[in-house]
Amino acid sequence: MTAPSRFCTACGAPLSPGSKFCEQCGQPVDAVTAAAPALSIPEVPVVIPFGAMHTGVFSRKDIVLVITGDSLLAVVPKPDISGAIEKIREQLSDALDQSGITAREFWEVSASLSPGLPHACLTPRQVPADLAGQVNAIRSRFGLDTAPWLRYGGMTPEQVIAENPASLSISLDDILYVRGEDLVDDRGGEDLLVVRTASREERWRIALGGFYPTRAALFSRIGKRHQLDGPGEQIVSIVPACFEPGPKDFDFQYVFNLLFSDRRLILAITPGSEDEVERAWDHYMEEIGKKARQKGVSLEASMAGEDLADAPWQDFRNRSVPWILDADGVNYFIPYPQIRGVAYKGGRNPAISISLATHTLELEANALFAPGPLRKAQQELAGKVPITIAERT
Numbered sequence: 001m002t003a004p005s006r007f008c009t010a011c012g013a014p015l016s017p018g019s020k021f022c023e024q025c026g027q028p029v030d031a032v033t034a035a036a037p038a039l040s041i042p043e044v045p046v047v048i049p050f051g052a053m054h055t056g057v058f059s060r061k062d063i064v065l066v067i068t069g070d071s072l073l074a075v076v077p078k079p080d081i082s083g084a085i086e087k088i089r090e091q092l093s094d095a096l097d098q099s100g101i102t103a104r105e106f107w108e109v110s111a112s113l114s115p116g117l118p119h120a121c122l123t124p125r126q127v128p129a130d131l132a133g134q135v136n137a138i139r140s141r142f143g144l145d146t147a148p149w150l151r152y153g154g155m156t157p158e159q160v161i162a163e164n165p166a167s168l169s170i171s172l173d174d175i176l177y178v179r180g181e182d183l184v185d186d187r188g189g190e191d192l193l194v195v196r197t198a199s200r201e202e203r204w205r206i207a208l209g210g211f212y213p214t215r216a217a218l219f220s221r222i223g224k225r226h227q228l229d230g231p232g233e234q235i236v237s238i239v240p241a242c243f244e245p246g247p248k249d250f251d252f253q254y255v256f257n258l259l260f261s262d263r264r265l266i267l268a269i270t271p272g273s274e275d276e277v278e279r280a281w282d283h284y285m286e287e288i289g290k291k292a293r294q295k296g297v298s299l300e301a302s303m304a305g306e307d308l309a310d311a312p313w314q315d316f317r318n319r320s321v322p323w324i325l326d327a328d329g330v331n332y333f334i335p336y337p338q339i340r341g342v343a344y345k346g347g348r349n350p351a352i353s354i355s356l357a358t359h360t361l362e363l364e365a366n367a368l369f370a371p372g373p374l375r376k377a378q379q380e381l382a383g384k385v386p387i388t389i390a391e392r393t
Contacts, residue, residue, distance in 0.1 A: 045153040046118040046217040049085050050207040052190070061166065062086070063204065064149045067118075067217045070225075072175070072195065074168040074204065075152045075160050084148045093208060095138050101131065103209025109135040111213070114145075118213035122220065122322035172225055174198055176338045176356050178218045179267075181250050182211055182329025191329070192249060198357040203249055211329065219325060219333070226335040228263045233321050235261050237377035239370050240313040242267075242352055242363040254330055256363065257313050258352070260377040261321065265339060265354070265385070268324050268331040270313060280312040303368055311369075336385045344374050346391040367391075 051063040053074060062082045066073040077085060096106060107120035112127045113136055139145065152160065157169040174197040181192040191211035195202045195218075206214060223229045239258040246253060259266035270277045287310075292302035308314065316324060325331050340355040346367055352374075354361040371391050378387040 044116050046213065047149055047153040048118065048206070048210045048214045048217075049147070049149040050089050050210045051193075051214075052205045052207075053202070054205075060205075063167075064152050065204070065206075065210070065214055066152050066155075066160070067214070067221060069221065070172055071157055072170045072172060072218065073152070073157055073160050074170075074202065076164045076166040077149070077152075078164065081148050081151075088142055088144075088147060089208060091142055092138070092144075095141070096208075099134055099138070101134060101138075104212045105131065106135055106138070107209055107213045110139060110144075113139070118217050120209065120212035120216060121326050122216050123320065123326050168202070170195065170197060170202075172218075172222055175218075175222060176358075177332055177334045178215065178222065179332035180211055180215060180329055181252070183251055194249075196356075215329070222335070223333075226264075226337060228333075228335060233261050233263050235259050235317050235321075236380040237373045238313050238316060239352070239365070239373045239377075240270075240311065241366040241369060244361075244363055257316065258363075258373075259316055259324065260373075260381060260385075262380070262384075264333045264335050265342075266321065266324060266331065266333045268316065269328050271327050284310075284312055300368060303372070308369070308372065336381075339385050341386040341388065342374075342377075343388045344370055344390065346371070 046065075046067040048065040048067075051065050051074070052060045053063050053076075054060045061076050062085065064075040064077055064085070066075055096103060101109075104120045107118065108125055109127050109132055111117045111119040112125075113132060155163075160167050161169060176196045176198065178196075179194050183189065183191060190205035190207045191209075193204045193206055193211055193214060195204075220229070237260045239260075242256045242258055244254050244256060254269055256267040256269060259268055270280075272280070288303065289299060292299045295302055319327075325333065334354070334356070338356060340357065341353075343353045343355070344365060345351050345353070350365040350367040350370060352363045352365045352370065354363070371389055374387060374389050377385075378389065381387065
């Protein structure tokens with residue numbers, strides 16, 4: 001029997017059998033874990049405070065998000081509870097500022113202290129003892145183990161709606177995808193969470209890092225309902241450099257790599273700083289340009305017979321799926337049962353369309369790199385997701 005794969009908890013790279021250090025980043029092997037597709041998110045309700053839904057151009061309501069085994073609730077608290085939550089938010093923000101602990105660290109360390117609290121990451125993280133002590137002290141100071149928002153974890157969706165009809169209840173089975181934008185890496189400001197269903201799209205802002213445990217819990221539970229989690233998930237094909245023009249409410253426009261696994265479609269940006277990504281891309285283009293000149297053919301003709309195995313985006317194949325999703329807050333996935341079809345249209349303005357139940361995601365494609373990987377995905381995923389390719393239009 002083949003030994004289970006092992007991955008570095010620092011960088012997500014696979015480890016060679018018997019190795020004492022990660023060959024990618026140098027992390028000691030005693031700090032690694034046997035590969036698991038995700039941390040085990042408890043089935044108890046996950047309760048995240050400090051959210052807000054906009055009800056008008058200049059109006060908004062505070063919300064508490066509750067994620068159960070089968071539903072997502074956006075709870076609009078009663079005024080007295082909302083006031084108590086706001087007071088804790090202000091105190092907690094000040095405490096994190098003074099301690100230097102980031103909001104994501106606060107949530108992840110909190111989860112390490114109690115199995116009932118939500119993780120902020122999908123992959124295991126080591127928690128320094130001194131950081132655990134600081135977080136535990138902050139939690140004790142503000143009584144977070146009995147915080148006012150926790151009452152909603154013991155309520156049914158019917159009870160939540162009865163208390164305040166402005167609250168929302170969404171079945172996890174109705175969610176097409178969850179995505180977001182984590183612009184706030186510190187203690188201030190708000191991140192954007194987008195939940196898309198067949199009938200609606202909700203856009204919520206979440207303060208103090210609550211975006212991360214909300215995202216991790218939703219990814220985990222949606223993955224479980226679609227039977228996506230579990231060992232052995234493989235990336236079968238990668239379509240690089242797909243530009244998303246103007247997503248609503250997002251502060252930036254993103255260039256995604258489309259990662260077709262044997263279980264889902266993952267949209268992920270290339271890890272690294274903008275300068276690092278640009279340098280790697282330019283270097284690769286220079287190399288393939290040299291090969292084309294040596295062959296005496298055009299770049300397009302040269303690439304037609306290449307498998308692109310040495311392309312920089314192929315590094316995703318050396319990472320676990322949870323690591324890929326953790327790598328950036330804008331990364332997300334769509335289960336194949338939610339996708340009606342993927343279509344490539346070539347020509348002057350090549351594009352890839354991802355058709356869902358109620359709308360289509362449109363991405364600008366690179367004609368040099370899209371058709372080949374899409375043909376590979378078409379072959380490998382026949383019967384799972386329809387893929388059509390029209391190179392000339």
